Amino acid sequence: xxxxxxxxxxxxxxxxxxxxxxxxxxxxxxxxxxxxxxxxxxxxxxxxxxxxxxxxxxxxxxxxxxxxxxxxxxxxxxxxxxxxxxxxxxxxxxxxxxxxxxxxxxxxxxxxxxxxxxxxxxxxxxxxxxxxxxxxxxxxxxxxxxxxxxxxxxxxxxxxxxxxxxxxxxxxxxxxxxxxxxxxxxxxxxxxxxxxxxxxxxxxxxxxxxxxxxxxxxxxxxxxxxxxxxxxxxxxxxxxxxxxxxxxxxxxxxxxxxxxxxxxxxxxxxxxxxxxxxxxxxxxxxxxxxxxxxxxxxxxxxxxxxxxxxxxxxxxxxxxxxxxxxxxxxxxxxxxxxxxxxxxxxxxxxxxxxxxxxxxx
Numbered sequence: 001x002x003x004x005x006x007x008x009x010x011x012x013x014x015x016x017x018x019x020x021x022x023x024x025x026x027x028x029x030x031x032x033x034x035x036x037x038x039x040x041x042x043x044x045x046x047x048x049x050x051x052x053x054x055x056x057x058x059x060x061x062x063x064x065x066x067x068x069x070x071x072x073x074x075x076x077x078x079x080x081x082x083x084x085x086x087x088x089x090x091x092x093x094x095x096x097x098x099x100x101x102x103x104x105x106x107x108x109x110x111x112x113x114x115x116x117x118x119x120x121x122x123x124x125x126x127x128x129x130x131x132x133x134x135x136x137x138x139x140x141x142x143x144x145x146x147x148x149x150x151x152x153x154x155x156x157x158x159x160x161x162x163x164x165x166x167x168x169x170x171x172x173x174x175x176x177x178x179x180x181x182x183x184x185x186x187x188x189x190x191x192x193x194x195x196x197x198x199x200x201x202x203x204x205x206x207x208x209x210x211x212x213x214x215x216x217x218x219x220x221x222x223x224x225x226x227x228x229x230x231x232x233x234x235x236x237x238x239x240x241x242x243x244x245x246x247x248x249x250x251x252x253x254x255x256x257x258x259x260x261x262x263x264x265x266x267x268x269x270x271x272x273x274x275x276x277x278x279x280x281x282x283x284x285x286x287x288x289x290x291x292x293x294x295x296x297x298x299x300x301x302x303x304x305x306x307x308x309x310x311x312x313x314x315x316x317x318x319x320x321x322x323x324x325x326x327x328x329x330x331x332x333x334x335x336x337x338x339x340x341x342x343x344x345x346x347x348x349x350x351x352x353x354x355x356x357x358x359x360x361x
Contacts, residue, residue, distance in 0.1 A: 035360025039073050039334075041349035046336040047152070049326045049353070050094045053101050057334075058128075059353065060108070062090035062341070068131060069353065079126075079133040084111045084119045088167075089145055092152030097190060098160055104129050105136065105190070107162065109152045111145050119145035123154060123164060125192075139192040140203060144169035144182040149211040149228075153280070158221045161195060162188045164203075165225065167211035172252035175208050183209045183251060185225060185243060199246030208249040208263060212241075214281025214290050222306060226278035226290045229270065230255065238276040239266035240288065242306045268301060268308040279323040282333065284358060289333060291322035293343070298322055298335060300361070314361050319354065320344050333358055 045062040052058065057069040058078075066079035083090045089111030097105035106128045114120035121143035125136040139162070143151075149167030157163055168175045168183035175183025178200055187198055187205035194203060214226030222242065227249075229237035237256045241249055241264075250263035256272065257265060270276045277293035288301040288308075297316040301308045315322075323338040333356040339346040 035357030037355045038352050039071070039355050040069050040075055040353040041351070043067065043075075043336075043351045043353065045090075045338060045341050046324070046351055046353065047090070047092050047338075048094045048324050049334055049336060050096050050106070051326070051329055052096070055329055057353075058094055058096075058106065059336070060091045060094045062092065064091045064110075066091070066094070066108075066133065078128075078131045081108070081110065082112070084113055084145070087147030087150075089119060089121070089147065089150045092150065093154040093164075095154045095156055095162070098156050103127075106133070107139065107154055109154050109164065111150055114145065119147075121145045121150055121152070121166065123162075123192075137192070140164065140181075140186065140188060142181060144171070144174060144180060146170040148231075151209075151212060153213050153215050155215040156190075157187075157223065158217055160190065162190055163205065163215050163223070164188070165209070165212040165215055168209070168251065172210070175210060175251045176248070176253065178202070178204060178207060183207065183211075185209065185212060185215070197245075205245055206243050206247050206249060208247075208251050208253075209241075210251040213279045214288075216281040216283040216288060218283050218286070218303060224267075224281060224283070224288055224303075226276075226281045226288075227266075228277060228279075229275070234272075235275045235294070236270055236272045238270040238274075238278050240268045240278075240281075240290075240301055240308060241266050267306065268311065279338070280325045282325045282327045284327050284331070284333065289325045289358075291325050291335060293321045293323060293338060296320055296322065298325065298333075298356070312361075319352070320347065320350070328355070331358075332356060 047060045050058045059067040064083045068078045069075045093109035095107045104127045122141045123139040126133045146169040151166035153165040164186040174180040185206045186203040211228040227239040276295040278290045298314040300312040302310040320339040321344040324336040326334045335354045337351045339350040
């Protein structure tokens with residue numbers, strides 16, 4: 001009996017500590033942070049964001065939905081497609097045609113079942129009018145897929161070409177194989193035709209990539225990409241690359257600062273003991289902003305021409321896993337969280353789209 005009585009004060013003390021900590025966390029969660037606004041929540045694993053001419057957004061959910069999201073936060077599903085949504089695949093990147101206001105073309109990158117029980121990735125073009133998606137054509141098919149390393153970012157460059165990032169589909173050797181579309185950055189015309197000046201006479205623009213998921217151009221038209229490095233017990237060596245036509249970026253033969261004839265090093269990597277898990281890229285005011293999944297942060301790489309001068313970390317641990325970063329027409333940064341993807345710790349109302357004023361960083 002004495003032992004039971006003796007433990008009661010300890011239990012009460014511990015309970016008070018836990019309640020006080022929870023109360024502090026609740027107060028912190030309710031405190032608005034300058035320049036940060038959650039504009040949408042309860043989204044199912046958002047992957048990418050595209051801005052419509054009126055300032056509203058289309059948001060892809062990895063499970064196969066496209067959401068129409070008003071700037072004020074109202075949302076509804078406007079499209080659903082069958083995808084292979086396990087692992088890292090599903091409905092991934094979205095891009096609007098540069099002349100969307102006239103032709104209404106929307107491009108989607110998706111993982112679908114393929115022959116032999118495998119999966120494959122493709123880019124499909126649709127028309128989007130009056131909140132209705134209608135199929136137009138398959139832009140490219142036959143991109144190898146797998147449960148992991150599906151790439152998925154698509155973006156139009158300043159030259160009007162469509163660029164597509166693909167992963168190595170968990171087969172590292174494919175990144176060096178110029179007969180495969182895996183582990184590459186591809187370049188096509190808006191209708192899927194091959195540009196005459198592509199370096200290998202195919203859709204391949206650069207190769208030797210593990211799992212690139214960020215594509216962005218600076219004010220001089222230079223292309224940069226973020227890329228996931230090795231995973232598992234030896235995770236780390238995530239990359240930022242300056243992308244040039246026909247260049248080999250080394251995976252799986254070299255990583256980090258390793259060198260090999262004919263292969264190019266990243267302009268910045270995370271090191272062997274740090275993992276960003278970079279999942280996007282957006283350039284604003286001379287900085288590359290990218291989301292970190294495992295790093296759970298918004299990263300900012302300040303550029304000096306074709307090099308990185310400084311790396312800054314924002315919001316570390318505040319929002320959990322951050323995937324996409326986009327620059328809106330209002331010059332604000334828009335982030336999507338990815339806490340419900342099976343690898344995070346979801347908070348109430350995850351996942352979210354968050355608007356950030358870069359002047360407040």
